[in-house]
Amino acid sequence: MDRLRIAVAGCGVAARAHTNRLARRRDVRIVALADPDLQAAQRLAEGLIGAGPGVEAEGPTVFGDHVSMLRAVHPDALAVFTPHLHHFRVALDGLLAGCHVFVEKPLCTNVQEATDLVNVARARDRILAVGHQYRLRPTLKQAKQRLAEGRIGRPRLAVGLLAQPWLAAHAGGEDSWRFDPRIAGSGILTDSGDHLLDTLLWVLGTPALEATAIQDRLDSGLDVVTAAAVKLAPNLPATLAVSGVSAGSLFELTILGETGALRVSETLLQERLGDQPFQTIAEEVSGSAGDGPDFQVSQVAGDSIDDDFVEAARGRRFPSCPGDQALGTVKLLEAIARSAATGRPVAIA
Ligand SMILES: NC(=O)c1ccc[n+]([C@@H]2O[C@H](COP(=O)([O-])OP(=O)(O)OC[C@H]3O[C@@H](n4cnc5c(N)ncnc54)[C@H](O)[C@@H]3O)[C@@H](O)[C@H]2O)c1
Numbered sequence: 041m042d043r044l045r046i047a048v049a050g051c052g053v054a055a056r057a058h059t060n061r062l063a064r065r066r067d068v069r070i071v072a073l074a075d076p077d078l079q080a081a082q083r084l085a086e087g088l089i090g091a092g093p094g095v096e097a098e099g100p101t102v103f104g105d106h107v108s109m110l111r112a113v114h115p116d117a118l119a120v121f122t123p124h125l126h127h128f129r130v131a132l133d134g135l136l137a138g139c140h141v142f143v144e145k146p147l148c149t150n151v152q153e154a155t156d157l158v159n160v161a162r163a164r165d166r167i168l169a170v171g172h173q174y175r176l177r178p179t180l181k182q183a184k185q186r187l188a189e190g191r192i193g194r195p196r197l198a199v200g201l202l203a204q205p206w207l208a209a210h211a212g213g214e215d216s217w218r219f220d221p222r223i224a225g226s227g228i229l230t231d232s233g234d235h236l237l238d239t240l241l242w243v244l245g246t247p248a249l250e251a252t253a254i255q256d257r258l259d260s261g262l263d264v265v266t267a268a269a270v271k272l273a274p275n276l277p278a279t280l281a282v283s284g285v286s287a288g289s290l291f292e293l294t295i296l297g298e299t300g301a302l303r304v305s306e307t308l309l310q311e312r313l314g315d316q317p318f319q320t321i322a323e324e325v326s327g328s329a330g331d332g333p334d335f336q337v338s339q340v341a342g343d344s345i346d347d348d349f350v351e352a353a354r355g356r357r358f359p360s361c362p363g364d365q366a367l368g369t370v371k372l373l374e375a376i377a378r379s380a381a382t383g384r385p386v387a388i389a
Pocket residue numbers: 049050051052053054055074075076077080105106120121122123124126130144145146171172173231334335336
């Protein structure tokens with residue numbers, strides 16, 4: 041394969057950030073863009089002209105739907121940046137057309153569809169990768185490694201917190217898909233909170249077994265605050281708090297082990313051994329540059345989630361978040377929402 045020919049479905053904010061990174065690669069060609077809003081696709085195509093070696097001089101070809109695009113272009117890979125509800129259909133069509141597929145998070149809005157995608161990708165021997173880019177943060181990678189090395193002993197409790205002025209940031213866009221639970225799946229829990237859920241499961245290397253939750257919701261049913269108790273492995277509970285009505289942003293995970301503790305964010309890793317004070321292990325002083333208003337976590341240069349996908353599609357590595365692992369996050373998302381709706385603990389199969 042000379043160049044990985046990538047097609048894109050969904051040409052909004054996320055697509056702009058991802059395609060600008062992909063355009064910098066010499067081994068990629070962004071061949072086509074599809075969006076039912078043709079003007080959005082055209083704007084993105086024009087913006088990509090001259091963005092880098094990954095785009096031809098005339099820019100990508102534009103389509104009004106992903107099915108015609110797949111039929112006309114036969115890409116090697118499809119990147120899906122649509123609203124959540126459409127992830128399943130578009131990604132499935134991509135896999136059935138023989139593409140490796142990158143899907144922005146969440147993989148799907150429900151467990152059944154996420155399971156189907158994972159099974160189809162496996163049966164067709166295609167890469168299915170999901171946009172949980174926190175996994176690429178050096179601080180979180182180191183936290184995972186230190187836990188695996190047993191530096192803080194057996195983990196006994198995890199505490200996760202994600203807060204953003206999510207509602208305020210999207211104010212004025214109440215008619216957009218993010219405010220429609222049928223399209224978004226849920227509110228902040230799915231839109232940003234799934235990064236916290238994914239990070240928790242990935243750092244600890246365990247699936248979730250049960251969730252109990254309460255949520256504060258808007259009249260439309262959209263959650264803006266979630267407090268959840270999650271059973272991970274036997275004897276490993278976690279508490280998770282997600283707020284979309286916070287004045288500022290926070291992302292923190294604390295893991296208490298039998299002989300020490302780890303405290304980690306996107307930019308800081310601290311470790312405590314025994315009853316000693318916390319020591320800083322890693323700190324990213326530059327902070328997170330971001331790639332736009334919705335991208336509050338930057339990627340480290342040369343190792344973006346897009347580079348990760350391209351390397352995986354070219355057979356050089358496993359994707360940092362393969363579909364089967366993202367399925368675990370969808371299961372936890374669904375269990376939390378169901379528990380909040382029923383007031384009962386929900387077991388996760
Ligand atoms: N990883 C992150 O931190 C992060 C940040 C922002 C957004 N995202 C994700 O990216 C995805 C898109 O979000 P966004 O902010 O770019 O939304 P957006 O509204 O800016 O863009 C979505 C685009 O998809 C188009 N679309 C709708 N249905 C389609 C279909 N069937 N086929 C093709 N295009 C279709 C819309 O017309 C729109 O142009 C979501 O999954 C979102 O959660 C992830």
